[in-house]
Amino acid sequence: MVKRVLIIGGDPTIDWFTLFQNDLLHGSERIEIDVAMWDELNITSYSDSGLVLSIPPTTFRPLHEKQSSKRSFQPDFVLIRSANRGVNGQDWRNTLYALMHANIPSINNLQSYYNQQEKPIVYGLLKGVQKRMGKDKFPLIPQTYFESWRTMSFIEEFPVVVKVGTAHAGFGKMKIKDYSDFEDFRSVM
Numbered sequence: 492m493v494k495r496v497l498i499i500g501g502d503p504t505i506d507w508f509t510l511f512q513n514d515l516l517h518g519s520e521r522i523e524i525d526v527a528m529w530d531e532l533n534i535t536s537y538s539d540s541g542l543v544l545s546i547p548p549t550t551f552r553p554l555h556e557k558q559s560s561k562r563s564f565q566p567d568f569v570l571i572r573s574a575n576r577g578v579n580g581q582d583w584r585n586t587l588y589a590l591m592h593a594n595i596p597s598i599n600n601l602q603s604y605y606n607q608q609e610k611p612i613v614y615g616l617l618k619g620v621q622k623r624m625g626k627d628k629f630p631l632i633p634q635t636y637f638e639s640w641r642t643m644s645f646i647e648e649f650p651v652v653v654k655v656g657t658a659h660a661g662f663g664k665m666k667i668k669d670y671s672d673f674e675d676f677r678s679v680m
Contacts, residue, residue, distance in 0.1 A: 494567045497544070498526045501572025508555040525562065526555075529575055529583035534590070541565055542593035569597040571604055578662040584608065610654070611636050640680035646673055655680070 494516055498507050503526075511524045525546065533545040543565055549558040569590060575583040591601045606612050614634055621629040637643045646667075653676060654664040667673050 493521045493523050495523050495525065495564050496568045496570060497566040498524060498570045498572060499532070500528055500574075503528070503551040506555075525557065525564070525566075529573070529586055530581065532583075532586050534586055536589045536593040542589065542595055566595060569595050569601075571597060571599075574607070575604065576608060640677055643673075643677045643680065646670070649673070 496511070507524050507526050511522050514522050516522055527546045527549070528551070531546050531549065533547075534542060535544075536542045543563065545561065545563040547561050551558075575587045587601065587604055590597070591605065595601070597604075606616060614631070614636070617629075617631055621631055635646065649670065649672075650666055650668050651673075652664055652666050656663045665676065667676055
């Protein structure tokens with residue numbers, strides 16, 4: 492029996508095909524890998540027949556001959572290696588929702604990818620862990636969340652780092668040295 496594994500995103504230079512080429516699951520099931528970026532996936536999830544995905548030929552340098560042609564299959568498992576929202580407005584949440592609709596197994600679970608889309612949700616979940624474990628065992632960097640620019644009225648101490656949006660990799664943030672800088676920042680929000 493063959494298990495189809497889809498790896499989404501990550502570094503396009505990693506040769507996942509070679510890494511998994513001789514691996515077996517439970518000692519007898521062969522693993523067949525396919526790799527694609529979020530923007531390459533076309534997914535439909537059916538309530539009765541499961542998830543079907545189609546991947547066009549890759550726009551990146553192919554690491555395996557199968558990436559040079561269109562392929563369609565039903566994955567048995569997903570490994571996600573990149574965020575599903577990009578720093579330049581890319582948004583593949585609907586693709587994630589299709590994977591969730593089909594209840595495809597993954598590492599980490601798809602609910603964790605859903606939660607990580609928004610930083611306030613992640614921080615709220617971490618606060619729950621901190622409450623169970625205690626601040627000494629699970630310290631968090633203090634944060635303030637403003638639901639809009641209208642509520643940006645008070646900061647306890649400076650300097651602070653402000654972050655706007657869901658961007659990662661250092662995008663969408665700025666260091667604020669004092670209250671005057673904070674007011675300037677607030678005025679452009």
